[in-house]
Amino acid sequence: MKWFTKKSTDDAPGFWKAYLETFREPLPEFAHQTTYVAFDTETTGFDFNQDRILALGAVKILDNQIRLDDTLEIYTTQDHFNPDTVPIHGILHNPRHQTISELEMLKQFLDYIGNAPLIAHHANFDIGMINQALKRHGLPPLKNKVVDTMKFYRRGLITSNLVDKQRSYSLDEVAEKLNVPLKDRHTAAGDAFITALIFMKLWRRWEKKKSLKTKTLIRVQ
Amino acid sequence: MRNTISLRIADFLKSYPPFHLLEQEELKSIAEEITVQYNYKGEHLFKQEDPCKPYFYLIQQGAVEIYQNENGKEITLDQCDEGDLFGLRPLFAGKHYSISAKTLEESIFYLIPIQAFKPITVNNPKVSEYLLSSLASNTHTPYYTESPSRGNLDLTSDIHELQTVHYNKKLISCSKDTTIKDLAGLMNLHSVGSVVILEDGKPTGIVTDKDIRVKVASGNWDIQMPVKEIMNSPVICYPASLTASQAHLAMMKHRISHICITEDGTPNSNALGIVAEHDLIVSQGNNPYFLMKALLRAKKTKDLKKIRRNITALLEQYIKSNIPMTHISRVMFELNDATIKKCIALSIKKMNTPPPCKFAWMSLGSQGRKEQLLLTDQDNAIVFEDQDEASYPDIHTYFMELAKNVNKRLLKIGFDYCPADMMAGNPKWCLSLSQWKEQFSDWVKSPIDDHILLCQVFFDYDISYGELNLVNALADHIFKVTSDLPIFKANLARSALLNPSPMGFFRQFLLETNGEYKDFFDLKKRALIPITDAARVLILEHQVKNINNTFERYEKLAELEPQNRELYLSASYATKVLLKFRTRQGLMHGDSGRFIDLKSLSKEEKVKLKRCFNTIGDLQDLIKLRYKLVNLI
Structure with missing residues (x-):
């Protein structure tokens, strides 16, 4: 397998450079002009060191729209396998x-x-999980800005002793509260799609004006 | 298995016409090209005269109003909801939209690209036929809807008369040899008031519940006899173009309560459906009596949602015709109450088993005070009978599930979830009687601000469903524990003064300084909450139960404290004015009416508002004095 490792190191800087290149371009000023990527991973478990990504799904959001002809759905070949999580995501070895x-x-x-x-x-x-995978191939972590829909949701709740600010809210819970139809839970692509809908709903609930700046939206959580 | 999302969307498409006519492969390839769009309530998707977009719309979730501008008036043509198609014009070579489309609530759309869809319409005449007829119904519906108009639709004119009747297309029928007994069974099964007797699809007779009453129950006919003995013949028939007023007149003329709709309007063509007097009257909509009847008859949440729109129209009419607020709030309370009761009943039906013990559903907050006019947030709770420890978990689980179901239904109708999660679906708001009592005792004993807020909510409650005794026992407990604790009352009083006065030092309005409503006036926070809180504190002193409505509380106070009579009466008046203000603002903007743009107010309205604020100031002074709060703050 020596040749394979060699090939990948030769290869790696190329796509990584292209990735870095995209950051020369600043994000558009207004939130509705910016493209966001909602994504989700299905993994063999919850240990950053041990576990691996089984599947990855991602969709793009631009101006309140998700285009289904431009989505990403990847299943990876596994060496490491954790039979405990199969009942959850149904992805077999x-x-x-x-x-x-x-x-x-x-x-x-x-x-x-x-x-x-x-x-x-x-x-x-x-x-x-992505950063660990990058590290395994000798690459630095992701540089993108990140919005966590869980924190975004929690921020919108009113302070009261019934709302525990430290509590964590599952994707199902948030989707139900926001009336997002729950289909395809536990497939990476399905969860990415649900996350995208949640993001759009939270965004518009929080700010309806078109003059919202990208910077402000990213900082909201 | 490459594109999970579009596969699911293909599944969704399959259950709606015309997509059900397509092959699985065709559906899949279309689904892959779809764009999913999310829109907030009240947004325009396109306007009349806009250039056509390269796609048409399918509603996945939400509702859309299709309207047309004519001589400066917005005329509603159609309301579409889940599974409906619109914006079809570009499919038929149109260059500009002839209608406008606006969301009535937050919605998710599937945008179907014309380019991908066109080949299918060419190969499949049934599909294009369906689309053409949808296009027609979007644009040429010959009636004006009396639903929530956000504009200048004149509600007083009698447009209703010109509408074509909505007839029931699910015709319940039998043959003339059916026995009377079986026919009565049919009526019960489908809960209808009439059955049409068909011969080769043509109506030869009709039997209504009146016939059963007059002819059968009286003993003149035996229930084993065939229906042809008692049926009315010939059947009065009309074509589908029948208007509401025509239908009314026909019923009066023939002294009948049902009209059969046939293809050519004579008994010699196929029967299409039936118009019942009841449906006709309900379709008139804006009459509380019939809205109530419709609510009681509703079988699905979707029905309730439709009735809801008529309730909003009724409210609008009331506000416009300056009907006294006391009357408006009573009628609206009854209609809201019936809606909630219906939701609970529907949810109980949906559960596999009946409730395992006695329980009560309490509405809190504005609905509890009978002041909920517009659709605002839902606040509610469940109390159930005490249980032994062994059966408690199962019973708690049952009521939690029920509560979540009801909360969801209410959300679908338009009552938003409470942002503070004060809802029966929250495990802390779904307790047995003794647990509730315990919780209250705890709250009262450690009166931190949060606890006071929670107690306040519970002084304004109303039972919506279930066992009154449970709620009364809880109320008695609350009064008992609070009456022994003067410090609690002082704290409650203090919290009533927490919300800042509506007026600044120079007697100007205090506007919001940041957030989405910057430079708007927050009517709820600065005026309605203070006046509601004050009433609650003051009435608690007199241990008055069962008056939860703010202006009724002030009226009662005027009676109990003659020395402050004048202030209380003006407070009662101010409450009504403020409520009306909020309702009018809410109807105008299609929201909860909480935030007011001062620029949109006339001078006279501003003066009126300021007068109400003076009363609030006086009330707050009274509370400060009575509870000696000056040194506390």
Whole structure:
């Protein structure tokens, strides 16, 4: 397998450079002109060091729209496998989906996101998993701005002793409260789509004007 | 399995016409091209004369109003909701929209690209036929809807008369040899008041519940006899173009309560449906009596939502015709109450088993005070009978599930979730009687601000459903624990003064200084909350139960404290003025009416508002004095 490692190191700087290049361009001034990427990962478990990404789904949001002809849905080839989490996401060790290597996943993902602000529910986890994968290939962590829909949601709640500000809200809970239809839970693409809808709803509830600045929206959480 | 999302969307499409006519492969390829769009309430999707977009709309969630501008007036043509298509003009080579479309609530759309869809209409004449007829119904509906108009629709004119009748297309029918007994069974099964007797699809007779009453119940006919013995023949028939007023006249003329709609309007063509007098009257909409009847008959949340729009129109009419606020709030309370009761009943039906013990559903906040006019947030709670420890968890789970279901239904109708989560679906608001009592005792004993806020909510409650005894027992407990604690009352009084006075030092209005409503006046925070809180504190002193309405509280206070009679009467008046103000603002902007743009007020209105604020100031002074709060603050 020596040749494979060599090939990937040769390759890596290329797509990483292209990724960095996208950050030369500043984000558009207004929130509705900016493209955001909502994404979700399905993993073999919750340990950053041990566990791996099984599947990744991402959708783009621009001006309150999600285009279904431009989504990302990736299943990765696994060496590490944790049978405990199969009942949750239903992805088996030998899946029927066409799979690609972790490195290829990172390549496609970075190419897809560019400098777009990333949207995820419990974002620390998903970002952490991606960063670990990057690290395994000798690459630095993601540079994108991040909005966590869980924190965004919690911020909108009124202070009262019934609302525990420290409490964590699951994707199901938030989706139900915001009346987002829950389908395809526990597929990476389905969760990414739900997260995108949640983000759009929270955004418009919080600020309806078109003059909202991108900077302000990203800082909201 | 590459595109999970579009596969799901294909599934959704499949259940709505005309997509049900398509092959799975066609659906999939369209779904992959779809764009999903989210819009907030009250946004325009497109306006009349706008250039056509390269796609048409399917509503996945929400509702849209289609309207046309004619001589400066907005005329509602149609209201679309889940599964409906609109904006079809570009499919048929139109260059500009001939109508405008605006969201009535927050909505999610599937935008279907013309380019991807066009080949399908070419190959499938049924699909294009369907789309053409949808286009027609979007644009040429010959009636004006009496639903929430945000503009200058003249509600007093009798436009209703010209509407074509909405007839019931689900015709319940039988043959002339059916026995009377079976026919009565049919009526019960479908809960209808009439059955049409068909021969080759043509109506030959009709039997209504009146016939059963007069002819059968009286014993003149036996229930085993065939229906042809008692049916009325010939059937009075009209074509589908029948207008409401025509239908009324026909019923009066023939002294009948049902009209059959047939293809050519004679009994010699196929029957299409039936118009009942009841439906006709309900469709007139803006009459509380019939709205109530419709609420009681509703079978689905969707029905309730439609009735809701008529209730809003009624409210608008009331406000416009300057009907006294006392009357308005009573009627609105009854209608809201019936809506909530219906939701609970529907949810109970949906549960697999009946409630395991006695319980009560309490409405809190503005609905509890009978002041909820517009759709505002829902505040509610459940109390159930005490349980032994073993059965408690199951019973708690049951009521939690029920509560969540009811909360969701209310949300669908338009009552937003409470942002502070004061809802029965919150485990802390769904307790047994003794747990509630315990919770109150705790709150009262440690009167930090949060606890006072929570107690306040519970002084304004109303039972919406279930066992009155449970709620009364709880109320008695609250009065008992608070009456022994003067410090609690002082704290309650202090919190009533927490909200800042509406007027600045120079007697100008205090506007919001930041956030979305910067430079708006917050009518709720600065005027309605202080006047409501003051009434609650003052009435608590007299241990008056069962008067929860703010202006009625002031009227009662005027009676109890003759020395302050004048102040209380002006407070009662001020409450009504403020409520009316809020309602008018809310109707104008299609929101809760909380924030007011002062620029939109006339001089006279501003003076009126200021007068109300003076009363609030006087009330706050009275409270300060009575509870000796000067040194406390």
